[in-house]
Amino acid sequence: MQPVVSVSHLSKTFASGFEALKDINLEIRPGEIFALLGPNGAGKTTLISVICGIVNPTKGEVLAGGHDIITEYRAARSLIGLVPQELTTDAFETVRATVALAPVDAPLSVDPFFGSLYYGLLLSSITP
Numbered sequence: 001m002q003p004v005v006s007v008s009h010l011s012k013t014f015a016s017g018f019e020a021l022k023d024i025n026l027e028i029r030p031g032e033i034f035a036l037l038g039p040n041g042a043g044k045t046t047l048i049s050v051i052c053g054i055v056n057p058t059k060g061e062v063l064a065g066g067h068d069i070i071t072e073y074r075a076a077r078s079l080i081g082l083v084p085q086e087l088t089t090d091a092f093e094t095v096r097a098t099v100a101l102a103p104v105d106a107p108l109s110v111d112p113f114f115g116s117l118y119y120g121l122l123l124s125s126i127t128p
């Protein structure tokens with residue numbers, strides 16, 4: 001069965017010259033719950049950020065659902081949902097402005113029906 005996430009020989013060196021990821025190889029199978037454990041600074045967030053297209057890899061290949069995250073980034077990102085570790089929007093921002101910040105490739109935004117349904121649910125869940 002094709003892995004949902006496949007990481008091959010992935011390395012990341014930041015502009016500072018710091019090598020945060022060095023030759024990472026892993027595969028996540030459909031239905032598998034996969035956790036990254038490691039001390040602060042181990043590179044967990046960097047790896048997740050590369051998979052999600054937030055950080056550019058220096059070397060290696062990442063496939064999401066069989067799609068290369070660089071050359072087929074739209075297809076790859078449409079399969080990924082990211083829950084940030086911390087709040088990444090202004091807590092006092094309006095619902096409209098927050099929804100407008102959603103990545104254009106997120107599944108909810110790609111599908112016009114679910115996009116408007118999601119938007120409607122968000123609005124209806126807010127009391128004046």
Ligand SMILES: Nc1ncnc2c1ncn2[C@@H]1O[C@H](COP(=O)(O)OP(=O)(O)OP(=O)(O)O)[C@@H](O)[C@H]1O
Nearest residue numbers: 014016018020038039040041042043044045046047
């Ligand atoms: N933009 C950057 N420029 C330079 N170094 C960075 C950058 N982002 C992260 N690093 C460094 O890369 C290493 C890995 O950081 P990362 O945030 O991926 O670790 P982590 O495992 O998620 O840590 P934590 O458990 O604290 O969340 C750390 O040494 C960090 O300082």
Ligand SMILES: [Mg+2]
Nearest residue numbers: 044045046085
């Ligand atoms: Mg982290």
